[in-house]
Amino acid sequence: ETGVTQSPTHLIKTRGQQVTLRCSSQSGHNTVSWYQQALGQGPQFIFQYYREEENGRGNFPPRFSGLQFPNYSSELNVNALELDDSALYLCAARDFSSSYEQYFGPGTRLTVT
Amino acid sequence: RKEVEQDPGPFNVPEGATVAFNCTYSNSASQSFFWYRQDCRKEPKLLMSVYSSGNEDGRFTAQLNRASQYISLLIRDSKLSDSATYLCVVYWEGAGSYQLTFGKGTKLSVIP
Numbered sequence: 020e021t022g023v024t025q026s027p028t029h030l031i032k033t034r035g036q037q038v039t040l041r042c043s044s045q046s047g048h049n050t051v052s053w054y055q056q057a058l059g060q061g062p063q064f065i066f067q068y069y070r071e072e073e074n075g076r077g078n079f080p081p082r083f084s085g086l087q088f089p090n091y092s093s094e095l096n097v098n099a100l101e102l103d104d105s106a107l108y109l110c111a112a113r114d115f116s117s118s119y120e121q122y123f124g125p126g127t128r129l130t131v132t
Numbered sequence: 133r134k135e136v137e138q139d140p141g142p143f144n145v146p147e148g149a150t151v152a153f154n155c156t157y158s159n160s161a162s163q164s165f166f167w168y169r170q171d172c173r174k175e176p177k178l179l180m181s182v183y184s185s186g187n188e189d190g191r192f193t194a195q196l197n198r199a200s201q202y203i204s205l206l207i208r209d210s211k212l213s214d215s216a217t218y219l220c221v222v223y224w225e226g227a228g229s230y231q232l233t234f235g236k237g238t239k240l241s242v243i244p
Contacts, residue, residue: 021175052232061136061219061234062176075229109175111232119164119223121232123175 021122022048023112031130032100040095040127042110048122050115051093053085056107056126068093069115097129105131135159138220141238149210153238155203155220162233164223165196167205169216170237176219179205210242 022045032038042051050069054062064077068087082098091112097104107128111121138155145151157165165182180187182194182203193206203220220235 050230054234059236061236062232064231064233067229067231069229075231077231107173115230119166119181120178123177125175128173 021112021124023110023122023124025108025110025124025127027127028125029128029130031132034100034102034131036100037096037098038100038129040097040108040110040129042093042095042112042124044091044093044110044112044122044124046091047114048091048112050113051087051091052111052113052121053093053095054109054111055079055104056109057103058106062109065095100131102131105129135233136220136222136235138218138235139238140236142241143238144241144243145210146243147210147212149242150206150208151210151240152207153205153218153220153240155205155235157201157203157220157222157233159222159224159233160201161226162222162224164225165203166221166223166232167192167194167203168219168221168234170219171216176234179218207240210240212242212244215240215242 052067053065056062067075087093107126113121167179168176169179170176186195191208217237219237
């Protein structure tokens with residue numbers, strides 16, 4: 020077990036709606052990264068939070084935003100959903116100071132219709 | 133040019149075969165390298181790190197050539213349970229942040 024959980028497991032939304040995905044990790048995982056994985060592709064880096072501040076971002080528009088909380092949980096928010104946002108969304112947690120290894124959650128599969 | 137490129141696959145091999153995956157990366161400042169394994173509809177899981185001297189973990193051997201910006205993974209004596217997608221991953225760290233860049237993945241099917 021990675022100690023990283025995500026909710027919900029699956030989600031169906033309509034184009035133009037907003038969605039919030041959640042991730043929870045164990046104590047000590049002070050860094051969380053979010054990835055988008057479209058079908059047949061590798062995960063694409065969205066952004067990263069360290070101690071509740073965003074400190075890295077991939078090539079995603081501002082309608083993708085996030086939060087990290089003191090209890091090691093995190094949120095990914097996507098506004099104005101588009102059909103191309105349909106993907107598996109993965110969060111990965113890590114103790115930045117001690118290990119390279121990231122622990123992935125099981126992902127949330129988002130379908131936008 | 134994509135940041136991390138892998139063999140397109142899929143690879144369909146019989147049990148017991150040896151199979152090799154290749155990967156190239158474009159960012160010469162990349163610091164660490166990994167192979168992840170991803171089972172169908174599951175999250176990626178770290179398979180092994182890749183070191184310049186080459187490293188082995190049981191039936192798996194990983195190699196890195198920094199000059200050529202090339203990474204490889206060799207699987208010997210393939211098992212049915214090796215069937216998965218193998219992701220080449222490049223790690224960069226700097227200015228208090230880091231990023232993992234994933235290849236598209238190569239799908240392996242081991243056939244009885």
